[in-house]
Amino acid sequence: MAQFFTIALRNFLKGPTTDPYPFGETYTPENYRGIIAYSPELCIGCGTCEYVCPSGAIKLRHHESGMNFSYWLSTCCHCGNCGYYCPTDAVFNSNDFHTARAQSEKYDATINDDIASVQCSRCDAMIPRAVDALLARAYDEITDTVRHRASLCPDCRRLEQFERMYL
Ligand code: SF4
Numbered sequence: 636m637a638q639f640f641t642i643a644l645r646n647f648l649k650g651p652t653t654d655p656y657p658f659g660e661t662y663t664p665e666n667y668r669g670i671i672a673y674s675p676e677l678c679i680g681c682g683t684c685e686y687v688c689p690s691g692a693i694k695l696r697h698h699e700s701g702m703n704f705s706y707w708l709s710t711c712c713h714c715g716n717c718g719y720y721c722p723t724d725a726v727f728n729s730n731d732f733h734t735a736r737a738q739s740e741k742y743d744a745t746i747n748d749d750i751a752s753v754q755c756s757r758c759d760a761m762i763p764r765a766v767d768a769l770l771a772r773a774y775d776e777i778t779d780t781v782r783h784r785a786s787l788c789p790d791c792r793r794l795e796q797f798e799r800m801y802l
């Protein structure tokens with residue numbers, strides 16, 4: 636009995652050993668795969684994330700003035716494929732573990748963003764921005780020539796290539 640009281644007193648003096656969450660801070664382990672985070676400024680609309688997503692949580696759609704990225708939390712299985720394969724780190728699993736939602740909010744738990752686009756430097760076509768993270772994967776050095784070519788839409792790039800070779 637005395638031993639019981641000793642342990643009880645020691646535990647009482649030590650205080651709680653569990654996290655005080657939700658009344659205080661808690662933590663998530665490194666590499667925790669929570670709700671995905673998305674940056675439209677870095678996204679080039681390549682569609683890789685949609686292709687590799689096993690649960691169909693990501694959809695990319697074309698619309699009149701560009702493209703739209705959407706993510707539905709209720710469908711995401713937090714596998715991490717989208718972040719692993721995204722060439723520009725525009726999408727990744729954050730450490731936000733607040734995935735529980737009321738049934739009535741089920742269809743609101745989404746990310747919905749238009750993908751940043753820019754005008755082709757030679758014509759009126761709107762194209763996804765060529766971000767440095769992508770150019771760095773393809774070129775050893777991001778020169779002015781690289782930047783110029785990346786600023787062209789596919790049609791103008793072909794035209795310039797033709798002009799370079801034959802005119
Ligand atoms: S973490 Fe997996 S399931 Fe969730 S959006 Fe990314 S690829 Fe899809």
Ligand code: SF4
Binds near residue numbers: 677683684722726
């Ligand atoms: S989030 Fe990444 S993988 Fe998905 S479309 Fe954008 S750049 Fe491509």
